[in-house]
Amino acid sequence: MNTGLEFDPIDYYQKDLKSRVKDKTTNLLDTLVKDNKVDINKNKTLTKEIYALQTKIDESEKSRNTYNVIRIILIILAVVGGIFCLFGLFTLFNDGYSLFGILSTILGGAVLIVSLLIIFLVINKKHKEESKKLTNLKAKQAKLKSEAYATVAPLINSFNFKHFVNLINGLDTVLSVDEELDQYKLFKLRKLYNEKFIFGENESILDIYSGNIDKNPYVRVLVTNQKMYDHDYTGTRTVTWQETYHDSEGHLRTRTESETLIAHYSAPAPRYSTSSYIIYGNGAAPKLRFTRAPSGLNLDHDDKDVEKLVKKRSKKIEDRQEDAIKEGKTFTPLANLEFESLFYALDRNNETEYRLLFTPLAQQNMTELITAKEPYGDDFYFIKENKVNYIFSNHASRSIRFPYTDFYTYFDYEKLYSDFVSVMCSEFESLYFAAAPLLAIPLYQMDEAPLFEDKSEKEILTEYEAEVFANSMNKDLFRPEEAATEQILKVRRTQSLKNSDLFEVTSHAFSSTQMVTYVPVVCRNGRVYDVPVYWYQYDPVSKTSNIAICKIKEQKEKTQKDGKFNYNIYRHNNFGGCYLDNDLLNESNEDTFVSKIENTYNLIK
Numbered sequence: 001m002n003t004g005l006e007f008d009p010i011d012y013y014q015k016d017l018k019s020r021v022k023d024k025t026t027n028l029l030d031t032l033v034k035d036n037k038v039d040i041n042k043n044k045t046l047t048k049e050i051y052a053l054q055t056k057i058d059e060s061e062k063s064r065n066t067y068n069v070i071r072i073i074l075i076i077l078a079v080v081g082g083i084f085c086l087f088g089l090f091t092l093f094n095d096g097y098s099l100f101g102i103l104s105t106i107l108g109g110a111v112l113i114v115s116l117l118i119i120f121l122v123i124n125k126k127h128k129e130e131s132k133k134l135t136n137l138k139a140k141q142a143k144l145k146s147e148a149y150a151t152v153a154p155l156i157n158s159f160n161f162k163h164f165v166n167l168i169n170g171l172d173t174v175l176s177v178d179e180e181l182d183q184y185k186l187f188k189l190r191k192l193y194n195e196k197f198i199f200g201e202n203e204s205i206l207d208i209y210s211g212n213i214d215k216n217p218y219v220r221v222l223v224t225n226q227k228m229y230d231h232d233y234t235g236t237r238t239v240t241w242q243e244t245y246h247d248s249e250g251h252l253r254t255r256t257e258s259e260t261l262i263a264h265y266s267a268p269a270p271r272y273s274t275s276s277y278i279i280y281g282n283g284a285a286p287k288l289r290f291t292r293a294p295s296g297l298n299l300d301h302d303d304k305d306v307e308k309l310v311k312k313r314s315k316k317i318e319d320r321q322e323d324a325i326k327e328g329k330t331f332t333p334l335a336n337l338e339f340e341s342l343f344y345a346l347d348r349n350n351e352t353e354y355r356l357l358f359t360p361l362a363q364q365n366m367t368e369l370i371t372a373k374e375p376y377g378d379d380f381y382f383i384k385e386n387k388v389n390y391i392f393s394n395h396a397s398r399s400i401r402f403p404y405t406d407f408y409t410y411f412d413y414e415k416l417y418s419d420f421v422s423v424m425c426s427e428f429e430s431l432y433f434a435a436a437p438l439l440a441i442p443l444y445q446m447d448e449a450p451l452f453e454d455k456s457e458k459e460i461l462t463e464y465e466a467e468v469f470a471n472s473m474n475k476d477l478f479r480p481e482e483a484a485t486e487q488i489l490k491v492r493r494t495q496s497l498k499n500s501d502l503f504e505v506t507s508h509a510f511s512s513t514q515m516v517t518y519v520p521v522v523c524r525n526g527r528v529y530d531v532p533v534y535w536y537q538y539d540p541v542s543k544t545s546n547i548a549i550c551k552i553k554e555q556k557e558k559t560q561k562d563g564k565f566n567y568n569i570y571r572h573n574n575f576g577g578c579y580l581d582n583d584l585l586n587e588s589n590e591d592t593f594v595s596k597i598e599n600t601y602n603l604i605k
Contacts, residue, residue, distance in 0.1 A: 007361060009439040010368045013432060017171065018425075024167055025424040029417060032163075036154040043413040046148040050411070053141040060134045067127040071119055078115035084108030148411040156407055156416070161573055164402035164427060168211075174445055175435060177211040180574060181465050185210045185217040192449060193281035193387040197464075201508065202226045204488045205467040206274065207401050213438055215448045218280040220434070221464075222400045224272060226488050226508075231269035235533030237261045241525050263519035263531035269538055270510050272486045276396035277381075280389040280438055284447040285353035290345035292382045294394075295370055299377045306338070306371060313341035320346050339363040342370045345382070357443055365440035375429055382437050393434040400434075402427045460551050461575060466503045467491040469549055472572040475507075477579045480543040483509035497590045500550035502580075507545075510538040546584060548593055549577035569596050 033040070088104030095101065161179065168177045178185070189195040197219075199205060207222040240258040247253050297305060317333050317340055324331035332351050334340045339358070343366055348354045358366070370378045381392035402424060410416040438444055461469075470478070470489045478489060488508040495502035515537050518530035551574055570577050576597040 007442045007445070008365060008368075009432075009436045010365070010372055012439075013429075013436075017173070017432065018429075020171060021167070021425050021428045022421065024170060025421045028163060028167065029420055032155055032158055033417075036158055038155050038413065039151050040413055043148055043151040043411075046144050046151070047412045047414070050141055050144050050148060053137055053144070057134065057137045057141065060130055060137060064127060064130040064134060067123055067130060071123045071127065074115040074119050074123065078112050078119070081108045081111030081113075081115060085112055145411050148413075152410065152413050152416055156410065159404035159407060159420075161402055161404065163404070164424065167424065168428065168431070174214040174439065175211070175432065176213075177431075178209060181208055181219070181462055182210040182217075183462065185212075185219065186462070188217050188449065188452075189219065189279065189281045189388070192283070192452065195279060195281060195388045197279075199223065199464075201490060202488060204471060204490065205464050206471050207399070207468050208464050209401065213280060213435060214445045216280065216282045216444070217449065218278050218435070218438075220276070220278050220400050220431070222274065222276045222396070224274045224486075224488065226270050226272050226486070228268045229271050230266040231535075233265050233267065233533050233535040235263045235265070235519065235531050237263075237521075237529060237531040239523055239525075239529055241527075243525075257525065259523055259525075261521040261523060261529055261531050263521050263533050265517050265519055265533040265535055267515075267535045267537065269536065270485050274397050275392060276400050276434070277390055277392040278434055278438070280391065280435075281387055281449065282389060282438075282444050282447055283387055283449065284441075284443045285350070285357045285384075286387050288348065288350045288353040288357060288384055289386060290348035290354070290382075290384050292343050292345040294378045294380065295342050295344065297371065297378050299373050301371075301373070306342075310338050310341040313344060317341065317346065334358070334363070336360070336363050336367075339367050342367055342378075343382075357441060359442065362441045362443070365442075366437065369436055369440050376433055380434070380437055389438060391434060391437050393430075396430050396434050399427075400430070461501055461549055463491050463493055463503070465575070466493065466501070466547075466549055469570075469572050469575055469577055470503070470505045470547060473547070473570050473577075473579065477581075478505055478507040478543060478545060480507060480509055480511075480541040482511035482541045483507070483543075484512040485510045485538070494546070495584070499594045500548050500590055502584065503547050503549065505545055505547055507543045509541055511541050512536045512538055545582060546580040547577050548580055548590075549575050550594060550597060552576045552597060 084104045085108030088101045088106075088108055091098060091101035092105060165177045165179050168175060186197065190197065203223050203225050205221060205223055208219065210217065210219045212218065238258060238260045240256055242254055243257050244252055244254050295309060297309065314337050317337070321331050321333060330351055331346070331348075334355070343358075343363075345354075372378075376393075376395040379394040381390075383390040383392075406423070407416060407420060410419070432439075467489060470491055475487055475489075479487060486509065490506045490508065492504045492506075493501060494504045513536065514534060516532050516534050519533055520528050521531045522528050552571070570579070578593055578596070
C-alpha cells in the first residue's frame with residue numbers, strides 16, 4: 001500500500017500504520033474466534049459469576065481477617081487480665097486483704113474468663129464458619145474458572161508467533177518478518193556485508209529472528225550479557241577509648257570517647273544485563289563508520305530543552321572541527337546544526353558518504369524521531385560499521401517477540417480479546433520504532449541487496465535458535481551445583497540425526513565465597529585499627545549437558561503453554577525438545593524422543 005508516507009516514519013506510523021495494525025489484529029482475532037467456535041455468551045455469563053464470587057470472596061476474607069484481629073485483641077486482654085489476677089492473688093497472699101488486691105483479682109479474672117469465653121464460644125466459631133464459607137466460594141469459583149477457560153482454550157491454543165509474522169507481512173510495508181531465523185539471510189549478512197555474528201562466551205541469546213527492511217536483510221536479537229566490575233564493600237568498627245581533660249575549673253577529668261570507623265574494599269563481581277538490537281545490512285555509504293547515543297532528552301522535554309541542547313553541543317561541534325584541522329583530519333559540520341547536535345555522530349570517518357546518507361529529508365526525519373515524545377522518545381543507539389548497521393533500543397530490552405504464551409492463563413474472553421489486541425499492537429510498535437532510525441534514511445530503502453548464489457547451510461535449526469530454546473527451558477536443569485549467580489548458556493551442535501539435532505549446553509556461572517579483609521583505618525585518637533570488611537569472592541563454575549531439539553509443524557488443541565510437558569518435553573515457538581543431561585541420542589532412542597513429541601505435536605524435519 002503506497003500512502004506517500006513511506007519515507008517519513010513518524011507520520012507514516014501515526015497517520016496510517018497505527019490504525020491499520022489495530023484493525024488487522026481485530027480482524028485476525030475475530031477470525032480465530034469464529035474458527036475455534038468460542039461460545040462468547042457462555043464465557044460472559046461464567047466470568048460475570050466469577051467476578052461476583054470474587055467480590056464475595058474479598059468480603060469473606062475481610063470478615064475472616066477481622067475475626068483474626070478481634071481474636072488477637074482478646075488474647076492480649078486475656079493475658080493482661082491473667083497477669084492482674086495473679087498479681088492480685090499474690091498481693092492478697094502476702095499482704096492480706098486489701099482493696100487493690102481484691103479488685104485486681106476480681107477484675108483481672110473477669111477479663112480473663114470473659115475474653116476466653118468470647119474466643120472459644122463466639123470468635124472461633126465465626127472464624128471457622130467464615131473459613132468454610134471461603135473455601136466453598138473458592139472451590140465454586142475455581143470450577144467456574146475451569147469452565148470459562150474451557151470456552152476459550154481452543155482459541156488460546158491456536159495462538160503462535162505466525163500470527164505476528166502474518167500481521168506484519170500483510171501490512172505491505174518495507175518491513176517484514178520471517179517465521180524462523182532465515183539461514184539465507186544469515187549467509188547474506190556474512191558474505192555481502194561482512195557481519196561476523198560473533199557472540200562472546202559472556203553473552204547468551206534469549207531470542208532472535210530475521211526479516212527484511214525493503215529488500216535488505218536484518219536480524220533482531222535479544223541477549224543477556226555478563227561483565228565483571230569492581231563492587232565496593234563497606235565494613236565498620238566502633239572503637240572506644242578513655243581521654244583525660246581539664247574541666248572549666250582546671251580539674252583533671254576522664255571521659256569515654258568513641259568513633260565508628262568505616263572502611264571500603266573493592267573486589268570483582270559479575271553483573272548481568274539484557275539488551276536488544278537490530279543488525280541490518282545495506283550497501284549504501286559502504287565506507288562510512290560512526291556511532292551515536294541517545295541525546296538525553298526527557299520524554300517531557302519542550303522546545304527550550306532542545307534549544308539548550310543544541311546550543312551546548314554546537315560549541316563542542318566547533319571544537320571538534322578545530323581539533324580535526326589541527327590533526328590533519330576532515331570534519332565539516334552540516335549546516336543543519338539542530339540535526340548535527342541531536343544525532344551527534346562526531347566520530348564519523350567519511351564526510352562525503354555521511355552527506356550522501358543524511359540528505360535534508362533524512363535529517364528532517366531523524367530530527368523528528370529524536371524529538372518525538374511518543375512512544376519511546378530518543379532511546380536508540382546507532383552504530384554503522386561500513387555496510388552493517390546496529391540499532392540498540394532501550395525499550396526492547398525485555399522482549400522482542402510477540403509473547404503469545406502470556407495468554408495461556410486467561411479465562412475471561414473480553415479481557416483476552418482486549419489484551420491480545422493491545423499486546424499485538426504494542427509489539428508491532430516496538431519493532432517498528434526499533435527499526436525507525438533505519439527507515440528515516442530514504443537511501444536505505446532505495447538500495448537493493450544484489451542477488452547471489454545461496455551457499456548457506458541447510459540446517460533447520462541454527463545454533464542461535466538452539467540457544468534461545470535452551471534459555472526458554474527450566475534453567476535449573478543446567479545450573480551448576482555451586483552456582484550462586486545468574487547463568488550464561490552457550491550452545492554447540494554435536495550431532496544431527498534423521499529427525500532431530502543434539503546440542504551441548506554449557507552453563508557458565510559463578511560460585512560465591514564470603515571473605516574478610518582487614519583494612520587499616522586511622523582513628524581520630526591517632527591510632528590505627530583494622531576494620532573488617534566482608535566481601536564475596538566469585539569463582540567461575542560451569543556445567544555441560546545435552547538437549548535434543550526437533551521441528552514441529554503445529555500445536556494441537558490439547559497443548560498447553562510453552563514449558564515442561566509429560567515425558568520431559570519442552571516447546572518453544574516451532575521447536576520441541578527434551579533435556580538429556582549427560583545422555584546422548586542415537587538412531588534407536590531418537591525414535592522414542594520423536595514419538596514423545598508426536599504425542600503432542602505434528603513433527604517435521
